[in-house]
Amino acid sequence: MFLRKEQIQRLINKYIFSQNKSYWARYGFVFIITISFILTRTLAQVFLGKYISLHLALLGVMLSAWYGGLIPGVITTLSLGLINTYFFQTHNIRLGIAEDLILLVIFIIEGFFISLVSESLIRANMQKISFINFASHELKNPLASIRGFAEILNKKLVQKNFPKLAEYSSDIIEQSDRATNLINDLLDLNKIEGGKFTYRDESINILRFVKSIIENLRLVIKDHKIIFKTDLEKADIFVYGDKYRLSQTLINLVANAAKYSPKDSDIKVSLTSSKRRIRISVQDFGFGIERNNLHKIFNQHFREKRPSTSYIRGLGLGLYITQQIIYRHKGTVSVKSTPGKGSIFSIYLPIQFFN
Numbered sequence: 001m002f003l004r005k006e007q008i009q010r011l012i013n014k015y016i017f018s019q020n021k022s023y024w025a026r027y028g029f030v031f032i033i034t035i036s037f038i039l040t041r042t043l044a045q046v047f048l049g050k051y052i053s054l055h056l057a058l059l060g061v062m063l064s065a066w067y068g069g070l071i072p073g074v075i076t077t078l079s080l081g082l083i084n085t086y087f088f089q090t091h092n093i094r095l096g097i098a099e100d101l102i103l104l105v106i107f108i109i110e111g112f113f114i115s116l117v118s119e120s121l122i123r124a125n126m127q128k129i130s131f132i133n134f135a136s137h138e139l140k141n142p143l144a145s146i147r148g149f150a151e152i153l154n155k156k157l158v159q160k161n162f163p164k165l166a167e168y169s170s171d172i173i174e175q176s177d178r179a180t181n182l183i184n185d186l187l188d189l190n191k192i193e194g195g196k197f198t199y200r201d202e203s204i205n206i207l208r209f210v211k212s213i214i215e216n217l218r219l220v221i222k223d224h225k226i227i228f229k230t231d232l233e234k235a236d237i238f239v240y241g242d243k244y245r246l247s248q249t250l251i252n253l254v255a256n257a258a259k260y261s262p263k264d265s266d267i268k269v270s271l272t273s274s275k276r277r278i279r280i281s282v283q284d285f286g287f288g289i290e291r292n293n294l295h296k297i298f299n300q301h302f303r304e305k306r307p308s309t310s311y312i313r314g315l316g317l318g319l320y321i322t323q324q325i326i327y328r329h330k331g332t333v334s335v336k337s338t339p340g341k342g343s344i345f346s347i348y349l350p351i352q353f354f355n
C-alpha cells in the first residue's frame, strides 16, 4: 500500500516540522537512533573503523538533538558513546584503552554542546511562535473597536449625507478587515507550525455549503461578478470535515481570484463530482502565474515578483494554509494557469456519502 503525496506531507508536518512533538515521539526517536546505530555497527563491523563509527554516532546525536532538544540529545550522546566504546571497540593496540577513553570524553562534550545549541534553536522558535500569538491577539482587540466605531460613523455620515466622509469611513472598515485577515493568517500559520490547528469534523452537504459561501462572498466582493455553476443541483452529496476550515479554503481561492484579476472581470466557481471525489474549482481571467512559479505558489511566504502584480499586497500565506487544510481532509489542490489569461484552482475532496 503506497502513501499518497499529501498523506506523506501530512505525516512529515506532524512528526517532523511540528514544534509541538509529543514526549513519546521525542524519546521514541532516541530509541530508533540507538537501535539503528547498533544494527549498522553490527552489520558493517568490518567496514567501519573507530573514527568512522564515532562520526556515525555524532550524526545520531545531531538527529536526536535536532528532533527532541537537550535531554534526548544528551541521552543519545551517552548511550551511543558508551555502546560504541564498550561493545564495539577491540583494544589490541598499546594505549588503546586510554585513547578510547579520551575519544569518549571528547565525544560526550561535543554531543552535549550540539544538544545545547539545538535546544536553544527550538526555544527561540517557540518564543517566536508565542510572541506572534501574543502580539496578534493584542492587535485584534483595538482593531475590532476601530472597526466598530468606523461602522457607527459610516452610518451617521450616510444618514447626514456626507458622501466623501462616508467613503473615508468605509475605507477604514475595509482596511481594518484587511488587517484582521492578515492577523488571522499569522495566527493560523502559528497554529499549523505549533501542531495546534484544531478541526471539528461533521458531515457537510457540499452543495448547500458552497452556495452559502458564494452568497456571502458576493456581498463582500463587489467589483467582480461571481458566477456559480454546478450539475449537482439534484444530488445530495456529503463530505466529512470542518466547515469553518473548509470555508476558509474556498474564500482564500476566490479572494485570490479577485485580487489577481482586473476589476469587473468574472470569477467562475463550479462544483462537479466524479464517483469518489467532488471538485470545487475557481477560475479567474486575470494576470495568471508564470510556469516556473506554479510549483512554488503553495510554499509559505512565496509571492510572484512581476511588475504587473507587485503593487498587490499580501503575506503569501493564503495558499499554504489552504493546502494544509485540504491535505488534512485527505484532499488535494491543483492549479492550471496561463500568464495574461487567468488561472483555475481546483480543490478535490473525498465524498463521504450520497443521500
Ligand SMILES: Nc1ncnc2c1ncn2[C@@H]1O[C@H](COP(=O)(O)OP(=O)(O)OP(=O)(O)O)[C@@H](O)[C@H]1O
Pocket: 185, 256, 257, 260, 284, 286, 287, 288, 289, 297, 302, 303, 304, 305, 309, 313, 314, 315, 316, 317, 318, 319, 320, 343
Ligand atoms: N488567482 C491567482 N492569479 C494569479 N496569481 C495568483 C493567484 N493566486 C495566487 N497567486 C500567486 O500566488 C502567490 C501566493 O498566493 P497566496 O494566496 O498564498 O498569498 P498572497 O495572496 O500573496 O497573500 P495572502 O497571505 O494575503 O493570501 C500570490 O502572491 C500570487 O503571486
Ligand SMILES: [Mg+2]
Pocket: 252, 255, 256, 314, 317, 318, 319
Ligand atoms: Mg492570497
